[in-house]
Amino acid sequence: MKFNLFVLPFTIGLVVLFCILIAKYVRWFLNLNPEQRDSVKKNFLTIKTLSGLKEILLESLLHRNISKKNRLLGYMHMSLAFGWFLLIIVGHFESYSYFKTAMEPPYIPIFLRYFQQDALADPLQVVYWFVMDFLLLFVLSGVALAWYKRQNQKRFGMRKTTRHLPADRVALSVLWLIFPLRLLAESITSALYGGGSFLTSGLGSLLENNIATNLSFVASWWAYSISLGLFFICLPFSRYMHIPTEVILIMLRNWGATKYSGKIDGITQFEVHSCSSCGICLDSCQLMELGHSNIQSPYLFRNFRANRLTDQEVQNCLMCGRCETACVVGIKTNSARQAIRHNSSAEVNHDYLRHVDTSFNSSPDVLYFAGCMTHLTPGIKKSMQTIFKAAKINYALADEDRNICCGRPMMLSGLADQAAAMVNKNKELFEKSGARTLVTSCPICYKVFREEYNLDIEVIHHTQYIDRLMKEGKLDLVKSEEHVAYHDPCELGRSSGIYDEPRNIINSLANLNETPANRELALCCGGSIANIILTSHEKKELALSALEKIVPQNTETLVTACPLCKKTFVSTGKSLKIIDIAELVAENLTVGQTSRKFGKFQKVESASI
Amino acid sequence: MNSFGFEIQKDNTIEYDKNDLSLAAFVLKHEPSLYNCIQCGSCSGSCPASAISSYQFRKMQLLMRRGEIKNLREDVAHCLLCGKCILVCPRGVNTRNVIRQIRIALNMN
Known part of the structure; x- marks a missing residue:
């Protein structure tokens, strides 16, 4: 037998490593929820396993990304x-x-x-x-x-x-x-x-x-x-746990088992341990500009692994998703953070929502849910109403005098279970209306209606809706010579993948100057409700810095598609016309279609809100 | 007795010496922007929860700072965390963090 004492450190290390790995992985596999486990079983003996192995070769070994x-x-x-x-x-x-x-x-x-x-x-x-x-x-x-x-x-x-x-x-x-x-x-x-x-x-x-x-x-x-x-x-x-874990994560992803449940489960563990703290995502984080340099996703995951999380890493994040785009491992940083924030025992009392009246006088085809943030930027709501009227749509406002929050801000704070009262009430409201389409102006609401509400009716953001109306020829618009830039809101772009509809609309109404920070590389306006830590000064600083990078030269107007982005940018006081895409459309409706023509250079709603 | 539609209000004496001001001190320490509050009530005016319940951010923080914290737990549980109050606040008070700090102080999280 070939043996020498010096092989012992290696052999013992290897045995200890395998014992720990097996113990951890078995525990995390048992923590997968039934849905995740089913998709592993279903896809285990399919071509997906082979494509997983190919991805392991390309990513874990060759590091293509x-x-x-x-x-x-x-x-x-x-x-x-x-x-x-x-x-x-x-x-x-x-x-x-x-x-x-x-x-x-x-x-x-x-x-x-x-x-x-x-x-x-x-x-x-x-x-x-x-x-x-x-x-x-x-x-x-x-x-x-x-x-x-x-x-x-x-x-x-x-x-x-x-x-x-x-x-x-x-x-x-x-x-x-x-x-x-x-x-x-x-x-x-x-x-x-x-x-x-x-x-x-x-x-x-x-x-x-x-x-x-x-x-x-x-x-x-x-x-x-x-x-x-x-x-x-x-x-x-240590962070080298990512070496074996990423291999398993790639397989799980190919088996379709990586849908987050919102809580810390097996998938969260596999994802968090797949982070190698390589730091490639660090440069994408806008909070670095403010000197918050120890709260980025690698630090969150590292401290989660070491069981030494602090409030700062957990809460001080815009959840803009820029690090998720930058991540070479493809870790869903936002979902993981939300799972880490999840707190099912937090005490709330939303019983009073019972008293909200959800009855409808009319039977609309289209229901318009403006959302909390749109109520604070009424120019957007008015423009949407103008557009609905111009296209002769049988619509109704879902939340004019009884607006309840959609629940997403609460979910982002980790109180997903507690948001159920809001979700149920809003669902009741939508179902009672009998409408077939739900249009919302707020990407935050849009995301949550689509992903968490399980609605039977179509959910659509107003950029998609206006694009559709224009394609159907229901809006009579004139193109102006204005040079505008478009800011992709995080929740609409990176989070929901809607990039083309707003560009279609703008291209047919004005001259679009694209900025380098567009589409999945778009910047956060800084107003994100996911961050509860930043002060108003810091938010303003972020917004100003973002504006500087977003707006190209020779641009008169910045168009966005999120009331929160608009509100945040406008409150910086920067002398620039900042409007929502709905306002741009309403401005460019022909006089025949609207009784309320917006003055083109009045800096209308943007300045007065 | 005839009802004239109004009632005699109870005495409202603020017992600063007896009241528990430690909670307010905790919240102000962790969210000092609350010092900027001018009690304008914009927060309560825009609040969707205020429109349909007895909850009011302005009132709640005022009572808390006076040390009248008997109903604080019940009040703060009403908040929907939607964030409208932050956007309308003319003084840049981080109202959502005020709520969170109260929740932390009262062990509601």
């Missing part, structure tokens, strides 16, 4: 992950070719140069030596880049990189040590016993005269084994 962000950064991750993976695989093949058995203990292929020191007659051995040296060099280049990145992250396309906890630093240092120690051990072996290829044999001949002794030979193999063992033991308690 990171390469898209920055090629050097992608190479660094690929050389470490794919290089190490190949070292293990090729090591197993090499071991098999020497010992003709696949049942060797796991340490044999890892420490193969120790157990097979002598040169064999087999010509394949030279090829293996060359390949293994080449792979080791490949991994070492990644380690060198990783070390260099700690000092110069800007070269890797990152302005900021994450600050780590002590456990992560230990794991990082150990990881960086593993491959130089392997190089040292193999080189000393080569110096004493021969063998090896260009790298280990080359370095070996340099070490031959002074360093390569029997003592340093044993010590270097011990050191290599200890570094591996330490890394394995650190792994489940």
Whole structure:
């Protein structure tokens, strides 16, 4: 039996690692909700498993998404992950070719140069030596880049990189040590016993005269084994937990089991542990501008894992979703944060909602739910009413004098269960109206009606609705020569994927100047109701900074499609016409269609609200 | 006795020395923007919960700051957290965080 005491640290580390991983994963799998578990069962033996494996190869090993962000950064991750993976695989093949058995203990292929020191007659051995040296060099280049990145992250396309906890630093240092120690051990072996290829044999001949002794030979193999063992033991308690977890997350995602339940469940655990704290998302966070630099998603997830969450990480977030777009692992940062915020025991008393009258006098075809924020920007509501009248739609206002909140602000605060009273009341209101279409002006309401209400009637945002009316030829509009910019609201764009309808409308009414910060890269206005911590000054600062980046030169008007964005931008006092898309449409209706023509350069509703 | 449609109001003496001001101190410490409040009532005016219940943010914070916190728990439970009050506040009071801090102080979270 091939054995030496020095393999013990590695072997013990590996066994401990597997025990902890299995214990954790079993617990999280049991925490999946029935719906998630069903979709795993349903899709397990389908083509989806194969596409999952392909994604694992592309993402976990080749790191394609990171390469898209920055090629050097992608190479660094690929050389470490794919290089190490190949070292293990090729090591197993090499071991098999020497010992003709696949049942060797796991340490044999890892420490193969120790157990097979002598040169064999087999010509394949030279090829293996060359390949293994080449792979080791490949991994070492990644380690060198990783070390260099700690000092110069800007070269890797990152302005900021994450600050780590002590456990992560230990794991990082150990990881960086593993491959130089392997190089040292193999080189000393080569110096004493021969063998090896260009790298280990080359370095070996340099070490031959002074360093390569029997003592340093044993010590270097011990050191290599200890570094591996330490890394394995650190792994489940550090950010390197992402290595095995991301593989499982990719499979779960392909099996369609990653729908969030709103609470901390198995999926939340898998997603949170798949975050590697790489920090690629940090630059996308607008709160960095305000100096809030320890509350971003990697810090939230890290502190969740370490069980040391503070109020700041949990609450101080705009939930704009920019980090979700930037995330190379594809973690649903917003849903995870909402799950972490979830608090089913919080005490509320919304019994008074019982008394709200939900009866309807008319039987409308279309129900218009303005939403709380639209009531504070009445220009939008009036414009929508003008549009409805111009298109001769049989509509009714759902929340004119009895407006209840849609419930989303409460859900975003983690009180999803408590929002049920509002949801039920609004549902009752919608159902009693008999309408077939529900139009809303507020993307916040739109998202929650669509995703949480399970309504039988069609839910549509006013940008989609106006676009439809225009396509049906129900609106008689004139195109102006105005140059406008469009701001994608977070909840409408990134969150609901509506980018084209507002652009269709604007293109047929004015000249649209696109900004670089558009579509999924759009900025948050700063007014987000998801953040309960920011002061009014900070919100204003964010709004001003966003305006500066959003509005291109030679633009007279900023058009948006969210009452909250409009309100936030207008209250900065910036001298710019800021209107909602509904107002733009109402302004451009021909006189024949509206009795209430908006003055074009009056800076109407925007300034007076 | 004839009912004339009005009643005699109870004495309203504010016992600052006896009342519990610690809760107000906690809230003001964690959300100092409440110091800016000018009691204008815009918050209550825009509040959807105020329109259909007895809850009023302006009144609630006034009573809290006087240390009259008997009904505070019941009051604060009415809030829908919709955030209209923040948008209408002319003084930039972070009303939603005031509510949250009261909830934290009263162990309602």
